[in-house]
Amino acid sequence: MFDDLHGHHARLSETRITDLFAADPRRAQVFRAQAGDVLFDYSKTCLDAPARAALLALCDSARLAEKRAAMFRGDRLNSTEGRAVLHTALRNLDGGPVEVDGADVMPAILDTLSAMEVFSDAVRDGRHDGAGGAITDVVNIGIGGSDLGPAMATAALAPYHDGPRCHFVSNVDGAHIADTLRPLDPARTLIIVASKTFTTIETMTNARTARAWMRDGGGDPVRQIAAVSTAPDKTTAFGIPDTQVFGFADWVGGRYSVWGPIGLPVMLAVGGAAFRAFLRGAQAMDVHFQSAGWADNLPVMLALHGIWHHQICGYPTRAVLPYDQRLNQLPAYLQQLEMESNGKGVAVTGEALPQPAGPVIWGAAGTNGQHAFYQLIHQGQQVIPCEFLLAAQGHEDDLAHHHRLLVANCLAQSEALMRGQDLAAARAKIQDRYDDAELERQARHRVFPGNRPSTTLIYPQLTPFTLGQIIAAYEHRVFVEGAIMNINSYDQWGVELGKELATALGPIVDGAQDAKTKDGSTRALVDYVLKHRS
Numbered sequence: 001m002f003d004d005l006h007g008h009h010a011r012l013s014e015t016r017i018t019d020l021f022a023a024d025p026r027r028a029q030v031f032r033a034q035a036g037d038v039l040f041d042y043s044k045t046c047l048d049a050p051a052r053a054a055l056l057a058l059c060d061s062a063r064l065a066e067k068r069a070a071m072f073r074g075d076r077l078n079s080t081e082g083r084a085v086l087h088t089a090l091r092n093l094d095g096g097p098v099e100v101d102g103a104d105v106m107p108a109i110l111d112t113l114s115a116m117e118v119f120s121d122a123v124r125d126g127r128h129d130g131a132g133g134a135i136t137d138v139v140n141i142g143i144g145g146s147d148l149g150p151a152m153a154t155a156a157l158a159p160y161h162d163g164p165r166c167h168f169v170s171n172v173d174g175a176h177i178a179d180t181l182r183p184l185d186p187a188r189t190l191i192i193v194a195s196k197t198f199t200t201i202e203t204m205t206n207a208r209t210a211r212a213w214m215r216d217g218g219g220d221p222v223r224q225i226a227a228v229s230t231a232p233d234k235t236t237a238f239g240i241p242d243t244q245v246f247g248f249a250d251w252v253g254g255r256y257s258v259w260g261p262i263g264l265p266v267m268l269a270v271g272g273a274a275f276r277a278f279l280r281g282a283q284a285m286d287v288h289f290q291s292a293g294w295a296d297n298l299p300v301m302l303a304l305h306g307i308w309h310h311q312i313c314g315y316p317t318r319a320v321l322p323y324d325q326r327l328n329q330l331p332a333y334l335q336q337l338e339m340e341s342n343g344k345g346v347a348v349t350g351e352a353l354p355q356p357a358g359p360v361i362w363g364a365a366g367t368n369g370q371h372a373f374y375q376l377i378h379q380g381q382q383v384i385p386c387e388f389l390l391a392a393q394g395h396e397d398d399l400a401h402h403h404r405l406l407v408a409n410c411l412a413q414s415e416a417l418m419r420g421q422d423l424a425a426a427r428a429k430i431q432d433r434y435d436d437a438e439l440e441r442q443a444r445h446r447v448f449p450g451n452r453p454s455t456t457l458i459y460p461q462l463t464p465f466t467l468g469q470i471i472a473a474y475e476h477r478v479f480v481e482g483a484i485m486n487i488n489s490y491d492q493w494g495v496e497l498g499k500e501l502a503t504a505l506g507p508i509v510d511g512a513q514d515a516k517t518k519d520g521s522t523r524a525l526v527d528y529v530l531k532h533r534s
Contacts, residue, residue: 001061002355005312008051016451017046017418035288035298038459038469042305044418045385045453046313052295055304059294062484071479072290074100074251078490079348085490087256087475088286090248091279091468100251108249109260116246116264117272119226123190124163124268131220132187135164139180140265141206142194143170145254146228148336150194152329153258153266153278156467159326159395160270164190168265169210172202177209186217191225194262196254198227198234201503207238228261253490255336256475274464281468289476299476305455306481309385310359319377320363322389323410324462330389331363334474341478341489348488357485363387367409378416378448386454388414389470393461410456420450 021027021043031043031052047055059065071077077085089098089105097104122128123135140150147170154166167184169177181189191210195203211221226244227235235245246261258266259279267275289299309315320331342358364372366388377384390410394403426446427439434442457473459466482489505522507513511530515523 001058002311004054004057005051005308008054009312012046012048012051015046015048017044017453018451020046020048033292033296033298033301035292035473036284036469038298038457038466038473040298040301041456041458042301044414045305045308045455046451047305047308051308052304055308056294058304058307058484059300059480062486064294064300064480064483067483068290068479072098072286074098074105077488078251078253079488080491080493081250083490084251085253085256086249086251087253087259088282090252090257090259091282091286091472093276093279093283095283100249105249112246112248112261116261116267117275119244119246120163120264120267120272124271128223130188130190130224131218132185134188135190135224136188137184138164138166138190138192138265138268139169139184139210140166140192140194141169141177141203141210142192142228142262143200143202144336144340145257146194146196146200146203146262148329148333149255149258150263150265152327152333153263153467153471154269155329156326156462157266157270157274157278157464160274160464162271163268166265166269169206170202172205174209177206181210181213186214186219189214189219189224190268191221192228192264193225193235193238193240194228194264196228196230196248196250198229198231198238201499211238226264228264255340258471270464277464278468281463281465281470282472283468284465285469285472285476289472299473300480302455302457302473302477303480303484305385306359306477307484309453311355311485313383313385315359315383315385316356317360317362317384319369319373319384319386320361320389321366321369321386321410321413322363323366323406324389324391325365326462327389328365331361335361337474338478340492340495342482342485342487343494344485344487344489347486349486353485353487357487358481366413367406370409370413374413377452383452386414386417386452388454388456390456390458391460391462391466392458395461414454414456416448416450417452417454418450420448420452421446423447 028041028043031047033040071085072088074084074086076082084100086098086100089109092098092106098106126134129135147168151168167180169180191214193203193207211225214221214224222239222241225240227240228246229235230247232242232245246264248257248260252260259282263275289297294300309318320334322330338361339358344357346352377386388410390407396402423443427443430442431439478489508515508526509529515526
């Protein structure tokens with residue numbers, strides 16, 4: 001499938017990105033895609049027009065249009081679990097019916113959204129209070145998609161916060177919940193337990209600890225605990241009233257669930273109107289994804305660059321670099337979205353894939369990353385494609401000079417990655433400081449290879465609507481890459497074996513069972529824990 005593209009890669013192997021700009025003065029206007037006001041610039045990559053055409057041909061050969069229609073139609077694309085993939089329905093505010101097994105799911109989705117708004121409004125205006133008065137803090141207890149999505153979105157929308165303070169607990173390490181709860185008032189804190197099955201061991205362990213903390217501190221667990229779950233029998237047994245339980249269907253995967261009840265802490269922080277704007281931004285990207293031609297389709301071009309850099313060029317990692325401090329948690333969110341979705345070893349058919357399916361996703365907010373790992377990006381021997389994200393305008397008008405400096409740094413980094421600095425230029429900069437052999441030695445340390453690819457996703461300002469557009473674009477990118485690789489992007493069996501073994505190890509770590517059935521390393525480590533446990 002990729003033979004033609006490997007040929008283009010070989011053809012372009014000696015071509016520098018700067019040469020492509022020199023050959024086409026309009027390159028920056030042509031090698032881009034735009035959805036609304038969100039612009040994806042991919043001109044600083046080593047693609048030329050023939051290579052891009054070969055990439056675009058993958059869409060038709062993979063029957064992308066057919067698979068896209070099947071997803072939005074509610075077909076069971078998650079073939080190993082027999083489920084539809086319909087997170088898009090959660091933001092289908094202006095669309096028509098969406099059917100699963102012949103039944104329209106939209107009325108239930110809209111009813112749940114309205115119920116979330118009623119509850120959120122009551123908490124925010126003090127009508128639904130705690131034992132000690134109005135709710136001042138919300139603690140969301142979840143893990144994976146029940147944590148990463150709402151935590152990322154809540155942080156991103158900080159300028160719109162006008163509700164209670166929101167905190168997030170995910171790690172079963174007692175330090176996480178202890179440090180989070182310590183400064184809070186148990187009589188004025190709302191706990192949200194986010195677990196679809198209400199059996200997730202990390203989440204339920206933390207939930208029981210939080211309930212005891214609330215009860216012991218004078219709070220009212222019945223009034224001050226809500227749940228996001230599809231297991232009403234278990235939430236009732238936990239003591240949570242039905243009016244404080246918000247469910248969603250099994251055709252919404254955890255890492256795609258921030259648009260529904262999993263987004264309740266986001267709504268509590270910013271209010272129902274801003275949350276709906278977040279949904280409408282995602283819906284706008286859904287419309288764009290379904291209607292734009294391949295070359296003009298922003299999520300498609302995001303995905304094709306992922307394919308080009310990983311499957312064709314062989315670059316094993318991708319750095320996500322938001323020059324937007326409030327998107328500091330976006331790299332971690334995308335780690336799960338992309339690596340759990342497309343980190344697969346077999347195709348839909350069960351046959352082994354002929355090449356790796358997904359790169360390692362990592363990154364950090366600029367400019368912090370510049371003083372941490374950009375040294376490796378610029379001068380290391382391995383090539384790391386970089387994806388910059390940047391808002392044209394910040395929210396702090398009185399600190400506009402900060403944002404101008406931020407923008408300059410972002411644009412400078414992508415330029416430096418592309419242009420580099422050769423030995424002659426490095427030598428010329430320091431020729432007045434060193435002589436002869438020392439000049440040569442010092443100059444070599446200042447050479448930047450350049451010709452390193454980067455893309456930039458730029459938008460007017462990080463608003464709820466824009467955030468919805470961005471996250472939906474990355475979701476569809478995952479779908480497109482999975483469709484081209486012919487993998488199931490919507491199961492995650494890779495997390496199961498470790499969970500099974502952890503359950504079996506529980507009694508052994510407690511000292512209630514012998515570790516004789518375990519390997520030598522595990523037995524030795526258990527012995528060490530038992531010896532040093534106080």
